[in-house]
Amino acid sequence: METTTARELILLVLLVKILAAAAIASIMARFANFKNLLFVSDKSLQQRLQFGVVLGVPLMFGAALRIILQYQAPDLGMEGAILAGVLGGTGAGVAAGALAAFPALFHQELLALPFLVAAGAMGGFARYLAAS
Numbered sequence: 005m006e007t008t009t010a011r012e013l014i015l016l017v018l019l020v021k022i023l024a025a026a027a028i029a030s031i032m033a034r035f036a037n038f039k040n041l042l043f044v045s046d047k048s049l050q051q052r053l054q055f056g057v058v059l060g061v062p063l064m065f066g067a068a069l070r071i072i073l074q075y076q077a078p079d080l081g082m083e084g085a086i087l088a089g090v091l092g093g094t095g096a097g098v099a100a101g102a103l104a105a106f107p108a109l110f111h112q113e114l115l116a117l118p119f120l121v122a123a124g125a126m127g128g129f130a131r132y133l134a135a136s
Contacts, residue, residue: 020077028062028080047092055092056099056124059084063104071111081105085120089127097124 089097101124108116
């Protein structure tokens with residue numbers, strides 16, 4: 005019996021991330037409020053922040069699971085912050101990134117907050133660059 009190689013471990017982590025993202029998306033798509041926030045073309049600042057918070061809460065739970073289980077697969081913080089920025093704008097990306105970084109901050113991972121906030125802001129900037 006062979007031991008698990010690094011490639012197999014990376015593939016397993018990516019597969020678990022895809023499964024977690026699909027599960028979160030299928031749960032969130034059932035709520036009418038989320039659909040309304042997602043499909044509004046010109047969002048107000050309040051709607052952008054609501055969208056970021058709605059996406060940020062599952063990301064926060066994923067980061068908390070990563071810390072509790074000491075396993076990196078359920079943490080979708082960076083991917084989720086970028087996605088929130090692309091779909092909801094800079095405010096949504098920053099809000100989602102900040103929420104996703106809170107469990108890491110309590111675990112003494114001090115660079116998580118600026119990194120995830122910057123990732124969300126970059127997603128928002130990509131939204132504005134792609135619009136033109």
